[in-house]
Structures are given as C-alpha cells and as structure tokens.
Amino acid sequence: MEKLSSVAKTFTASAIQELSHLAQRSNVINLAEGFPDFPAPPHIKHSAIAAITSDFNQYRHVQGICDQLAEIVKKTHGLDINPLTDIAICCGQTEAFAAAVFAIIDKGDEVVLFDPCYETYEGCIRMAGGVPVYVALDPPHWTLDPVKLVKSFTVRTKAIVLNSPQNPTGKVFTGDELEIIAEICRIRNCMAITDEVYEHVTFDNNKHISLASFRGMQERTIITSSLSKTFSVTGWRIGWAIAPTFIASAMRNIHVKLTDSAPAPFQEAALTALRSFPEYFESLRRDYESKRDYMIKVLAGIGFKIQFKPQGSTFLFAELPENCPLTDVEYIKELIEKAGVVAVPGSGFFHKNSSFQKRFIRFAFCKSESTLAAAAQKLGELSKCREMSQTTSTQKDN
Incomplete structure (x- = not known):
C-alpha cells in the first residue's frame, strides 16, 4: 500500500463492474450494467x-x-x-x-x-x-x-x-x-x-x-x-x-x-x-420506451414505488417497497442469492447523506425482451417468497 499514490489509495472497485462480473461468473441475469445483450445493428x-x-x-x-x-x-x-x-x-x-x-x-x-x-x-x-x-x-x-x-x-x-x-x-x-x-x-x-x-x-x-x-x-x-x-x-x-x-x-x-x-x-x-x-433513431427510442414501460409495470406490480418515470436513458431508478425492511445493498444480495438477478444499489450514486439514499435500486432495461421477461418472472417469485415469509413470521408472533 505504501507504494500507491495518494489518489490510488482513495479508489475502490466499481460496484457496477463488480456486480456485472458476478453476474457473468454466477450465470445470473444482469440488470446491473448498462450494456445491451442483443446484437448491434x-x-x-x-x-x-x-x-x-x-x-x-x-x-x-x-x-x-x-x-x-x-x-x-x-x-x-x-x-x-x-x-x-x-x-x-x-x-x-x-x-x-x-x-x-x-x-x-x-x-x-x-x-x-x-x-x-x-x-x-x-x-x-x-x-x-x-x-x-x-x-x-x-x-x-x-x-x-x-x-x-x-x-x-x-x-x-x-x-x-x-x-x-x-x-x-x-x-x-x-x-x-x-x-x-x-x-x-x-x-x-x-x-x-x-x-x-x-x-x-x-x-x-x-x-x-x-x-x-x-x-x-x-x-x-x-x-x-x-x-x-x-x-x-x-x-x-x-x-x-x-x-x-x-x-x-x-x-x-x-x-x-x-x-x-x-x-x-x-x-x-x-x-x-x-x-x-432518422428512422433508426426513432425505432431505437420506441423500443426502449416500450422496455421502460414493461419494467415499470413489473416493478410496480411487486411493490416498488415508481413516482418518477424515466424521461430518458436506459435505467429505471426504483424505490424499494414501503414494507421492505432491507437496505438497497441487502436487497441486492437477496436478489442475487434467491432470484438469480443482479441490479445496482442506489446508494453508490449518492454523495450527500440523506434519509432516502439507501432506498433506491437501479435496473437497466437495455436488454432483450427474453432477458427482461426472465428477470420479471424471477422478481415475481422472490416477491411471493418474501410475502410468504413475512406472513409466516407474523403468524408466529401472534
């Protein structure tokens, strides 16, 4: 460490890159890194x-x-x-x-x-x-x-x-x-x-x-x-x-x-x-708008708060469900382990302390329709498992 520059010592591995590499190694669905998984034109x-x-x-x-x-x-x-x-x-x-x-x-x-x-x-x-x-x-x-x-x-x-x-x-x-x-x-x-x-x-x-x-x-x-x-x-x-x-x-x-x-x-x-x-750019825009709308429907359907529809880019910044006791990092770990899907915890994008910075997850929707459909299925299954777990826990408490 003493041989590193003062600047190099301040840098850590990119969370996005690490999660993407994890997706490749573990064969999980990658909604973390913003690269398309479909062919170029x-x-x-x-x-x-x-x-x-x-x-x-x-x-x-x-x-x-x-x-x-x-x-x-x-x-x-x-x-x-x-x-x-x-x-x-x-x-x-x-x-x-x-x-x-x-x-x-x-x-x-x-x-x-x-x-x-x-x-x-x-x-x-x-x-x-x-x-x-x-x-x-x-x-x-x-x-x-x-x-x-x-x-x-x-x-x-x-x-x-x-x-x-x-x-x-x-x-x-x-x-x-x-x-x-x-x-x-x-x-x-x-x-x-x-x-x-x-x-x-x-x-x-x-x-x-x-x-x-x-x-x-x-x-x-x-x-x-x-x-x-x-x-x-x-x-x-x-x-x-x-x-x-x-x-x-x-x-x-x-x-x-x-x-x-x-x-x-x-x-x-x-x-x-x-x-x-020009037709190429319009087709691109329509395709991504359709995928954005699909992912909004999927995430809203399992309780995520979508108060802001993305106006551009290929990302959906979704707030965790109100009843979710997990932080963004904890949710991502559960998502990887139990659903085989990886996204990015939102806290890595924030730099000023706030009450909400650990409540967001970034999902990339620049993926093929088959990838998004598979991710939707796994997210739905994870949501049902969590609901059953919470119901069981409540019954035990009573």
Whole structure:
C-alpha cells in the first residue's frame, strides 16, 4: 500500500463492474450494467468487418467522423464548429470526459456535480486534483433547486458537470433548468462539461437539449458523447468531445498520451453509424420506451414505488417497497442469492447523506425482451417468497 499514490489509495472497485462480473461468473441475469445483450445493428457491424478486412488496423484518425459530427450538431443544436479543430475522438465517452477534466482542472479547483450521479465523474476530478461539490436533486422528480445551485458556487468553482438524460435517474433537464445552469455559468465565467451519451434515448415527447446551444454557452461547454448507447456497441470504445478550439487541442494531446488512438476499424464503422437514417433513431427510442414501460409495470406490480418515470436513458431508478425492511445493498444480495438477478444499489450514486439514499435500486432495461421477461418472472417469485415469509413470521408472533 505504501507504494500507491495518494489518489490510488482513495479508489475502490466499481460496484457496477463488480456486480456485472458476478453476474457473468454466477450465470445470473444482469440488470446491473448498462450494456445491451442483443446484437448491434447489422449495417455498422458489416462496416467494421469491412474495415478490418481492408487492413484499417493501425493507428488512425478518421476525419470523416469529425466532419459528420459537425453536420449533426449544426442540424440538431444550431452550433457552428470547425471539424478540423474543435473535436477530439477518444476511446469512449469515459476517456473523453477524463481528457476534458484533465484539460481544464487544476489542483484545488471545484467542480459542481448533481447528486445522485454516475460514479466515474468524481474519480476523474480527484485524479486531476479537483474538488467535487455536490448539489442534491430533490426526489421524487429529481428537481433542480436554483437556490442550492447558486449556493454551491464559490470563487474556486471552475466547472459544472451536466448529464442529461441522466444516469441513474433518467431525468431530462428542462429548458428552464438548463437556462438556470447557463445563467450562472455566464455570470461566474464557469465551464460546463456535458455527458450526452443518451441524447437519442428520450421518452414521452421529452427532447434532449444541449447546454451548448444556450446563449454564451458554446464557448463555455465541452460536449462529450459516444456510439455506445445509441448503437449498442459499448465495447467498441468510440467517443468524442466537442469543445472550443484551444480546449479540443489540449484534449487531443492528452488523448495521445493516454491511449494514442481509438480503435481504427471501429472509427470507420462509426462514420457509417453517424450516417444512419432518422428512422433508426426513432425505432431505437420506441423500443426502449416500450422496455421502460414493461419494467415499470413489473416493478410496480411487486411493490416498488415508481413516482418518477424515466424521461430518458436506459435505467429505471426504483424505490424499494414501503414494507421492505432491507437496505438497497441487502436487497441486492437477496436478489442475487434467491432470484438469480443482479441490479445496482442506489446508494453508490449518492454523495450527500440523506434519509432516502439507501432506498433506491437501479435496473437497466437495455436488454432483450427474453432477458427482461426472465428477470420479471424471477422478481415475481422472490416477491411471493418474501410475502410468504413475512406472513409466516407474523403468524408466529401472534
């Protein structure tokens, strides 16, 4: 231990990764990690295969991805970017986010995060020497309180992180909420790092809006995203950042020091993916909305409290039944041992102490219909067993 850096000593294994590995070893149904268990679209797989057989197997930068991204953000968000200077292609959104943090955060800089939030953000900030500052979203609808947000900013605040649609809650930040965030960034001359990997996965007529599209925010925003969630290729590790020229340049330099090059054949396939017809994205949205509704019905049917329907993403953040005496971690252990299903305890996404943080479970619904049906059956059987056990216990007490 004495040979480890001070930062390394603060890190522990990712609960999500550990639970996913457990699912693989134990042959249980994996609703923990947010990766699809169904095939990627044929047209992009064929493109990757063609790239490999054409020997696109060495270090490579595919400028076509940048050109296509520039066209997309212009059409979608009205942003004018230079594809030659304002984009960094990275090994997934995770590396893009890390490179963004390393490019702008110095020791002691504060970075505002919303709570609950995805686990990797804090680790990147701490590795850069930054200080995470959490602003709690208010349940059950995970509402942004402007007063809390303003109070979180100090003279040391350098950036704010925004993930919308959000993991784990499925919240899509509203236009009014985004304007509040944009306003304080303009007033404080603060940077924003956005995670927009679920930009194409929104439900019930909710629309994803990029923070960079607000007045004065393009020059203050680093957009990060990837192919992973939209095209069911989480293992391909193709992501990107769109940023002001001087920041994008710094990020490309950092990327070269970290990984040198994103996988070459998958970069070629990424270009094919980004050129997909609009019908593909609409089909994706409808499919996930149907799966969301199915899992809501399943979980509500066994007593889970679903006070907030996910507006986007591929996760359902469900509150344990009122009569459940277990914490989130205890419930997950029982779920694995007695039902053969694994999900993620919600407490790992919270960083500010609260009375409810051990009451939520995150279920991933980016799975095949057969997987979700099998999980539903096992969850139902576990629920019946618990009800029988509680009834027996009550009878004994009487």
